[in-house]
Amino acid sequence: MFVDTVRTRLGSALFSRVAGPDGPANRARIHDTPGPRWFAPDSPVRTVHGDASMFIGGIAALLLQSLHPLAMAAVDAHSGYKGDPWGRLQRTSTFLAVTTFGVEEHAQDAVDRVRAVHGRIRGTAADGRPYRADDPHLLTWVHTAEAYCFLGAHQRFGAHPLDEEGCDRYVAESARVARALGADDPPTDLSALRRRVAAYRPELRATPAAREAARFLLVTPPLPWPARPAYAVLAANAAGLLPGWARRPLLLPYVPVVEETAVRLGGKGMTRAIRWAMTPPS
Structure with missing residues (x-):
C-alpha cells in the first residue's frame, strides 16, 4: 500500500509537470473519445511516443534542432x-499525445492550430537571413531532428526497442504528422532518416542563441534543487545521444568511458523509474 501511494504521487507529479493543469481532461479526451485514429494500437509510433525514453529523446531533439540557425532564431x-518553459513543454506534449493517440478529427485540429501559429511567425536571423516558421525546409529539419532523437532514445532506453522493420515503420508513421504540418518530403525509413540528417549538416552551426539554449536546458533548468540530480541524469544522456559533430559546436563535453558506463546506466535506471511511476498500479 505504501509503495502504491508513493508510485501514485510521483506519477501524478510527473504527469502534472509534463501535461499541465488540463492534463487529466486532455488525457480523457485523447484516450476515451471513440473513433478512428491515425495510428493503430500496435503501431511503432505509439510504442516510441508512449515510452519514458521520450524524456531523454525530447531534450536531445531540442539540442539538435537548435543547430539550424534559422530554426533557432x-x-x-x-x-x-525561457519565460514559460513548462507551458511550452505542456503544449508540445499535448500535441504529440493528440496526434499519436487521439481520434483523427482531434489530431487534424491540433495540426491546424499549429499551422495557424506558424503562419504568423516571421523574422530575420542575426546573420541577416529572413525566416518563417512555415518554411517546409525548416519544418522538415525540425521533424527530422525529432524523429532521429526520439527513435535513438527509444532504442537505447526504451522498454521494448524496435527491430529493423519497426524502426522503418516508426519513421514512416511519424512522417505522416510532418507532412500534415507542411514538411517537405520527410524521410520514410531509417536509412533515409540518417541520410536526411547528413544532408542538413552543411547548414548547421551553433549560434550564440543555440549555446544559450543548450545551457538553459542542461545547466540551469527551471527546476527546484531536489529535482535537479534526476534531471541531470536525463540531460547527460540526452547529450550522449547526439553525434560528435553535433556536440562539439554546442561545447558539450565527451568522456567516453564514463558516458558509456555510469551515465548510460543512470539513464536506464531513471527511465525505468519514470516508467514505473507513470504506470498505474494494478
Missing part, C-alpha cells in the same frame, strides 16, 4: 521558452 524570438 525563430525559437529564440517567438517561443518564449
Whole structure:
C-alpha cells in the first residue's frame, strides 16, 4: 500500500509537470473519445511516443534542432521558452499525445492550430537571413531532428526497442504528422532518416542563441534543487545521444568511458523509474 501511494504521487507529479493543469481532461479526451485514429494500437509510433525514453529523446531533439540557425532564431524570438518553459513543454506534449493517440478529427485540429501559429511567425536571423516558421525546409529539419532523437532514445532506453522493420515503420508513421504540418518530403525509413540528417549538416552551426539554449536546458533548468540530480541524469544522456559533430559546436563535453558506463546506466535506471511511476498500479 505504501509503495502504491508513493508510485501514485510521483506519477501524478510527473504527469502534472509534463501535461499541465488540463492534463487529466486532455488525457480523457485523447484516450476515451471513440473513433478512428491515425495510428493503430500496435503501431511503432505509439510504442516510441508512449515510452519514458521520450524524456531523454525530447531534450536531445531540442539540442539538435537548435543547430539550424534559422530554426533557432525563430525559437529564440517567438517561443518564449525561457519565460514559460513548462507551458511550452505542456503544449508540445499535448500535441504529440493528440496526434499519436487521439481520434483523427482531434489530431487534424491540433495540426491546424499549429499551422495557424506558424503562419504568423516571421523574422530575420542575426546573420541577416529572413525566416518563417512555415518554411517546409525548416519544418522538415525540425521533424527530422525529432524523429532521429526520439527513435535513438527509444532504442537505447526504451522498454521494448524496435527491430529493423519497426524502426522503418516508426519513421514512416511519424512522417505522416510532418507532412500534415507542411514538411517537405520527410524521410520514410531509417536509412533515409540518417541520410536526411547528413544532408542538413552543411547548414548547421551553433549560434550564440543555440549555446544559450543548450545551457538553459542542461545547466540551469527551471527546476527546484531536489529535482535537479534526476534531471541531470536525463540531460547527460540526452547529450550522449547526439553525434560528435553535433556536440562539439554546442561545447558539450565527451568522456567516453564514463558516458558509456555510469551515465548510460543512470539513464536506464531513471527511465525505468519514470516508467514505473507513470504506470498505474494494478
